[in-house]
Amino acid sequence: MNPEPATISQLQLSVNVSRLSPKIPTLQEKMLRKFLRYLLLLLLIAAIAFFVFAPGYIDRNFNKVTLKISNPHKVTWYDSIPFIADLHCDALLWDRNNLKKHSYGHVDIPRMQEANMAFQVFTIVSKTPRGINIEHNDDKTDQIALLSFAQLRSPKDWFSVKSRALHQCEALYKTARKSGGAFRVISSQAALQQFISERNSNKQLTAGMLGIEGAHCLNDDVSNLQAFYDAGVRYIGLTHFFDNAWGGSAHGINKGGLTEKGKSLIRKMDSLHMLIDLAHASPQTIDDIFALTQSPVLISHTGVKGICDNTRNLSDAHLAEIGRRNGLVGIGLWETAVCGTDAAATAKNIRYVADKIGVDKVALGSDFDGATTTHFDVTGLPLLVDALLKEGFIREEIYKIMGGNVRDFFLRNLPAK
């Protein structure tokens, strides 16, 4: 007996037969497969739509204006204002080409040119909490992580606040490189002086400087300051909406003062000539900064309690100390800062600061593109000039408020080279 060959060929035959005759799917199985294919397609379309449209949708809905204007009234000498400047905008947070004019948001290079604006500080926002408010926030949630994901930024940016912040710095240099000379980034007195002299013969030239809104992006490590100095950051607000390793926020849970780490950060900033922005700091943090250093300070975007009393605004005592140090107060263009939704409200806060500490120490701190509804976008600035005239300021004083003071403050206080 030799049964083996017969057994193998029987087996092969059986395998071949089963390959040739697959199990016929039932009607339900066919329908299920069809359903899954459609579902996959739908998910793919939804994902593409999300990544294409969500960043623009968020930008449009977070950065609105009270007044949409196309041709604002302009005093005859508006375009002769030598240097219009603003201390604070968050345009780098959004997925925008700032070399193109946009019909939404608040500031981009073509709109700066249209508004005769010379200089804008671009500030870096790297983490904001869910349910953001001006009274109490903790640091447990991170809305910018979601935004970074929706904007398809590098996966590193989804998780690292430092990476996000440095990428925003780089984005400003990229804008400069692609601008064909129309826009530059300034980080020293010499560069600012050069820009001023070139702009005297070409009013289309624009410039920006980098600032930080919330030093949590240093990852609680003083040694990370150098990377941001090297990236061109020239002022830092220690806290944003929550208390952090450096100090208390006006909108945090404890609202404490400077920590020991915070003190070492201020000393290091002083040694590098990096300026301190008091915006969003708790009153105790501001007191502690004044006790620690004699440096001139600025508050980049605020209102004053004397006109608009709330937790984010500046007290008379702090205002007086900023004045004594020859510092600078940037007044905002949005309702929470100035308790009003028009240029008149901003002009009233400016008048208050000028009367208290002098017209040489007040400036614009719009908070353009800071997830706020501003009175108007940058092209509406002529309306602010009208409102300042109504407040009784004369032309030379308006030159200072609209930007001359910012120019002079940075000419005095930026690193020399």
Ligand SMILES: [Zn+2]
């Ligand atoms: Zn802010």
